[in-house]
Amino acid sequence: MRRFAILAAGVVLAAGSALADRLEAQAAAVTDAAAIAPGQSFTVALALTMPRDAYVYWRNPGDAGLPTTIRWSLPEGFEAGEIEWPLPEIFDEPPLRSFGYKNGVLLPVRIQAPERLDPENGRVELRFRADWLICREACVPGGADLAVTLPVAEAPRPDAEGARRIAAARAKVPPAAEGWTGRMEMDERTLTLSFTPPEDFRLPARASVVFLPYREGVVEPAAAQRLRRANAGFELALTRDVMRVDPGDALRGALWIEGPEDRIQALEIELRRANADG
Amino acid sequence: MKRTTGWLAAALAAGIAWTVFAQQQGARPGAEAPDFSLRCLQGNEHTLRQFRGRWVVLEWTNYDCPFVRKFYSGGHMQRWQREVGGREDSVWLTICSSAPGQQGHFDAETWARRNTEWNVAPTALLLDPDGRVGRAYGATHTPHMYVIDPEGTLVYMGAIDSIRSANPADIERAENYVLRALENARAGRPVEPAQTRAYGCTVKYAN
Numbered sequence: 001m002r003r004f005a006i007l008a009a010g011v012v013l014a015a016g017s018a019l020a021d022r023l024e025a026q027a028a029a030v031t032d033a034a035a036i037a038p039g040q041s042f043t044v045a046l047a048l049t050m051p052r053d054a055y056v057y058w059r060n061p062g063d064a065g066l067p068t069t070i071r072w073s074l075p076e077g078f079e080a081g082e083i084e085w086p087l088p089e090i091f092d093e094p095p096l097r098s099f100g101y102k103n104g105v106l107l108p109v110r111i112q113a114p115e116r117l118d119p120e121n122g123r124v125e126l127r128f129r130a131d132w133l134i135c136r137e138a139c140v141p142g143g144a145d146l147a148v149t150l151p152v153a154e155a156p157r158p159d160a161e162g163a164r165r166i167a168a169a170r171a172k173v174p175p176a177a178e179g180w181t182g183r184m185e186m187d188e189r190t191l192t193l194s195f196t197p198p199e200d201f202r203l204p205a206r207a208s209v210v211f212l213p214y215r216e217g218v219v220e221p222a223a224a225q226r227l228r229r230a231n232a233g234f235e236l237a238l239t240r241d242v243m244r245v246d247p248g249d250a251l252r253g254a255l256w257i258e259g260p261e262d263r264i265q266a267l268e269i270e271l272r273r274a275n276a277d278g
Numbered sequence: 279m280k281r282t283t284g285w286l287a288a289a290l291a292a293g294i295a296w297t298v299f300a301q302q303q304g305a306r307p308g309a310e311a312p313d314f315s316l317r318c319l320q321g322n323e324h325t326l327r328q329f330r331g332r333w334v335v336l337e338w339t340n341y342d343c344p345f346v347r348k349f350y351s352g353g354h355m356q357r358w359q360r361e362v363g364g365r366e367d368s369v370w371l372t373i374c375s376s377a378p379g380q381q382g383h384f385d386a387e388t389w390a391r392r393n394t395e396w397n398v399a400p401t402a403l404l405l406d407p408d409g410r411v412g413r414a415y416g417a418t419h420t421p422h423m424y425v426i427d428p429e430g431t432l433v434y435m436g437a438i439d440s441i442r443s444a445n446p447a448d449i450e451r452a453e454n455y456v457l458r459a460l461e462n463a464r465a466g467r468p469v470e471p472a473q474t475r476a477y478g479c480t481v482k483y484a485n
Contacts, residue, residue, distance in 0.1 A: 141444045
């Protein structure tokens, strides 16, 4: 019955209804574990499926929208990591630019089980609250209370289908920029980022390079980022946001490099502050 | 990674468009607020100039935007409209720039019904269906707020408050930038911040 209701909603949306009230995401909890063991880590992910061309936002939504959030209610001793955010799409709607996921997304979170784990009935329940803003021309807030219940065993057992879906999402998460160093300098208007890649890295001749900070309010999302090649690497000059949010000692974000033939490379990098003023 | 073709071209175009937009928009704190002439629901013409000598709050709206509903569902916006509009020395103008066929664009009957349902109380509700005034002010979001002093100088533009959410429970915890700007400017104190990043839905201008 429930499955039927979801299908029916999909048909209505496919028919082209623009009614904001029907703009809904279906949320599900996905896990890569069929059974967990004490002291082991595993993954629980929020899977959002949505009508065609609908989207939700990245951790830094940009000029519009709100990030999707997850709030955990875990049994004692369990610890949840950060959301591992796949690289978003860039939505340009001049003069605005925002970042998000069209047509669905899966957001993995690593969970660490405690060393001592002996539940009475042999199962643990991991609950979380997810909230998002789903948009397609108009926007509607959505939310769901989700849970996964897993048996506790001597040795962990994987859930193959869940593991496959989570691995596919993780493949899109920008990997840490191994061997890179990054520094930032800031004055009143500009944030200048210096990147020093490892020796074997070559920046393509006509590369388009953009840095997307994880934090909102640090730079103007839609402002052009000026690339300057330097001896050991390259620099990007970013326009500071009107909010003038001070990133503090370090700024984390995704470095997006688009080379010839539309090949995109994305890396996660942390830039350390070089000057103290500004 | 999924992406549209010609991304670089799009990025450059967006950057240029943004720059042009930023230069063209007349509204910035410390400068004279662009004058306008707009019809209200009753069909009367209102100009900014006619309110010289009074403080003016401009509120960009779209009643079907969840971020706008955040402030109306619990009566907050209406209370602020009554507080500001109820004083001799200030007015509150609500402006809708939703284009025909876009979200938040209503016929007269729907406007009347929605206004009654929410018991709204701006000094006037002004319609800007061609978006000219919205663009002149650089209004990008609903709600997007502006405060203008009695001499016609813009003293604040941007977000309504400090917590960027669609959840009404956040209103009481947030710092209301508009009311604080009005209070500080009235008392002759500097308005800080004078500009913030607006949050909410995008203004539904004509495509």
